[in-house]
Each structure stands twice: as C-alpha cells, then as structure tokens.
Amino acid sequence: MKYLSRVDKSVLLLILFLVSFLVYLPALNAPFFWDDYISIPEIQPYRGIEHTESRPLRIFSFFLDSYLWRGNSAGYHFTNLLLNSLAIILAFFFVNFFLKHELKSFFVTLLFALHPIHTETVIWVKNRTEILFFIFFALSFLTYRKNFLLSFFSFILCALAKETSVIFPLLLTLHIHFFEKKKKHLPTLPFYLIAFLRAVYSIGRAGEIVGRGVLPDFSSHIALIINTFAFYLEKLVFPLRLLVDWSPDMSFSVLSILICFVFAALIFFRKADLKTRFFFILLFLAILPYSNIIFIAGRPLGEQRMYFPSLVFIMLAFTLVDSILRKEVFKYSLLFVVLLSYGGRTYLRALEWKNPVLLWKQAEKYYPDSPRIKHNLGGIFYEKGDYERAKMYYLRALGKSADESGYYLSLHNLALIYMKENDFENAEKTFEAVLKKGPGNPAVLYNAGLLFLKEKKYEKAVHYFERVRKLLPENMQVYNNLAVAYMFSGKSEKAASVLEEAIGIAPEYEKGRYNLIVIYKKSGKRKAALTEAEKALEVFPNHPVFLKLYQELKS
16 A cells, blocks of 8 residues: 555545545436425425524525526535535545544545445435535634634534534634643634524524424433434444434444443543544534434434534544554455445445435335324325325324324325315315314415315415415415415405515516406506506516517507
8 A cells, every 4th residue: 555655645635526426426316305395495385384494504505506407406416416525525634634644534534435324414405514514614623723714704604504513612622622732722712602602593493493302301311312322323333224214212222332332442441542532522522413412303313414423433443443453454454345335335325315215115114103204205106196105105194193183294295185186175174184283384374275276265265375475475476376366256456466565575576467467457457557567578678478468458
C-alpha cells in the first residue's frame, strides 16, 4: 500500500466522489416514497396538509429542485446523490483534521461512503436534511480557526438544516479541552447561543414535529434510551438487516447490548490514547439526539439518523483496529473484506429502493401487526389504481390499529376509493367516520367537499370548502372548487367573489381568471366579463384562450 501514499490528494478525492455517486446510481430510478408526499411541496396533494416544516434549508432545496426538475423524482434523487458526494468530500477533510494522515483518512472516508446504513438517508429524498446538516456541520468545524465568520454562518445554516446541530458547540468544547494548548472557550459562546435558540424552538414544537409520545414511567424511558443506543450500535457494526420502518420493541437484543459493553471495555479497560477517548465521547454525543430523550412516537428508530454518527463510529473503529493489528497485511485484508461487503450491500439495497412494495413487504415480515406498514402498502396499490388490494390493506390497517380512534388515515383513503368507484353511500359513511376522528384535518375536509361536488350536493360541498379555505387561505384549488360549488348552487355572485379573492392573492392564477370571466359571461354581466378579460391579457399577453374570450365579448 506504500504506492497509495504517493497518490495525489485530488485523485483520492475524485475516487471518493465517483464511488459515493456510482454506488447509489440505481436509486435514480426510484420513485418518491412515503413522507416525500408530505415534505415536498411540489408533490403534495395541496400544501399545508398534516406537516410542520421545522427545517427551512431542506424546504428551500426542494423549491430549487422544483424549478430544475418539475416534479421528476429522478431529478430529486440526482440532487441527493450530488449532495451526498459533496458531503463525502467534506468528510475526508473532517477525518484528516483528526488523523493527520491522508491515506488513512481516505480509507475511513471510503468506508463511510459505502456504509449500507446510509441508503435510507441518500435515497429517500426527504432525508436529505441529514446530508445538509452534515455538510454545514463539517464546514463550520473546518473553518472555525481559519475564518470565524464563515464558520458561524455555516453553523447557522446547519441549525436551519436540522435540530441535531445543537451538538456542534459541544464538539468545539470537547476538541478545545482535548487537543488545544490554549483553552480559548470564549469564541464558542455565539455557537452556544444559536444552539440554545434552536433547542428551545425544537423542544417547544416537538409534539407537532415528531409526535411526542407518552411512556408508562421513567424507568421505561431510560430502558428505551439504552435500547436505542444499543440498536444503533448494532446497525453500525452489522448493517445486514435494513428496514424502512422499525418499532422500539425491536431495538433490544442481546447482541446490541453486548456491542455496547465491548465498546466501553475497549475504551476503559485498555490504555486508550486521547484521540480514541475523544472519538468515543463524540460518538456518544452524535447518537444522543437520536436516542429518544424526547420519545419520537411516530418513528422512534430510523436508519437515516446514523449519517454523521456512522462517520464518528468508523473513525473510532479504524483507530482501534489500527492500534491493535500491527501487521499491515492483516489491516488491509480486513479493510478490503469490509469495503467489499459494504459496497455490495449498499448497491443491492439501492436496487431494492426502486420497488416500494418490496421495501414494505420486507418490513411486514418482521412487523406483521403494524398498521402503518399495512397503510403504506395500501397507499402504493392506491397510486397504482389497484383499488381492491388497496382496500384490503387499508382494512387490515384498521383492524391492526391499537389506537381507540382507529387508523384514520387508512379510513380516509378507504373513503377516497369508494368515491373513485362511485360508491357514494359508503363514501359518505366513511367520510363521516373519518371526520369524527380528525375533525380539523384539511385533507379530509377538502376530499369530503370533492365528494359532495361529485354527488351534486352543492350546499354540502360549499360547507366543507369554506372550512378548508380558512385552514389553507393561499390554496388556489380550494378557491376554485368553492366557486364551482357556489356557481352550481345558483349563487353566481358568491362564486365571482371567491374567485376575485383568489386572484387578489395570486394575480397569475390563470384558471381562476378564466372561470371568473365565464361566470360573468353566463350571468349576463358582459361588461364585467370584458373588463376581466382585459385584465387577464395584461397578465397573460397574447394568451390564445383569453384573446378568444376578449374578441367574443368585444363583438
């Protein structure tokens, strides 16, 4: 391996970039998945449904994607792959900052790039927040002593990316304590201030963001935290079984607890150097925000959360192996085997992500009673138009739900299927049941309005669309449907008023302008229709539809 030490750094970085990109290449053909439909504005049924965005940097990146890719899932995946490759490059410099050895740093970063636990982070579009968090986390740390303003600005972006940024000032303090001769802690105070503000905001909205859960007692909470740590360590050491959904009752295993003890023993029962102790403490800090200190009821365990912790884990493991195995032949043989197994598993997992049914079936094998898995399988078949299988899974989800109010999302989608099948009687009954369980849900109210619009029960449609308008005052489709309901119920003035309000909010709302002209025309208000046609042509010059309407009204 001596010749590798003479390889130019730029070549090593190019290898890292290409490997980290190519290993995930199959994922470019993967569709959007699960929470993508809540997190990505462009593909939401309409904005603002059941989602609280606490990570502005991610949503900003989605708006850029929307401009570039126009809803094409391959484009969003391409962005994720590029961001991941950029993160890998920064990871090299982050590792080399500590190891001071380019060849060792290259192999540590290569292990990080190929670790299979990252597949959920890189391929699942909404999880790019983990990558964005790490990019600005690493950049802030690497520039801290060279350019304080750049470091501080990078940390602000890190805080906007994800709430786990709160550990960054602790890393600074830890590094100063362990490695710097002049213990200058004062410059870290601005970072602590930003971290404090981010923590207060995140804790205050934890219930909305993660669905804060309730555990029976304090001892149960402590047990969950320990089990979570053990679970993540097991996945970092043996990333063999990977699932898209985990439950806290699966986190405990003898193997995972044993791994915890082994790592502790390696540190405290052996004369570990400062660097090894530092990595061990940093690994604890990196996992801590994900350890269910605030119990994440919705999804207490997630592989995507191990993006940065896995880098620290690999740094620690590499340092330990490097100090224990003296002969290079053993070191590099072990390294080769691990790299080959990691790379193969990651590539195969990337292929699996192209098939959402396969992913959920894998999870169902281990969680046969999970209503969420049944619900998501129902959703996939619903999107495919296979309503019979979708109904089957939704009904199973309802039957497996431990929630007294039932799994109302499945009930809601069941109502949508009845509506598509024109089974209006069952659709009405099901929507009625859904609204009892989630009376303020805008998606349910909106779809109930669509049902009554389809049934030509216009007064009821107006009732539901008016409620949605209050909840989603900037959604143009709601205004349009409300106007249609008013128009067919014989209230053309109300319909026109609703569309005027919509155009006031969004002057370039083309459909709204067209319908307003048509309403005025049908109501015999030709002068008002002509005025609106003129206004439309000011916004959309030479638009063929508006020109035609204008000429008809003028003549």
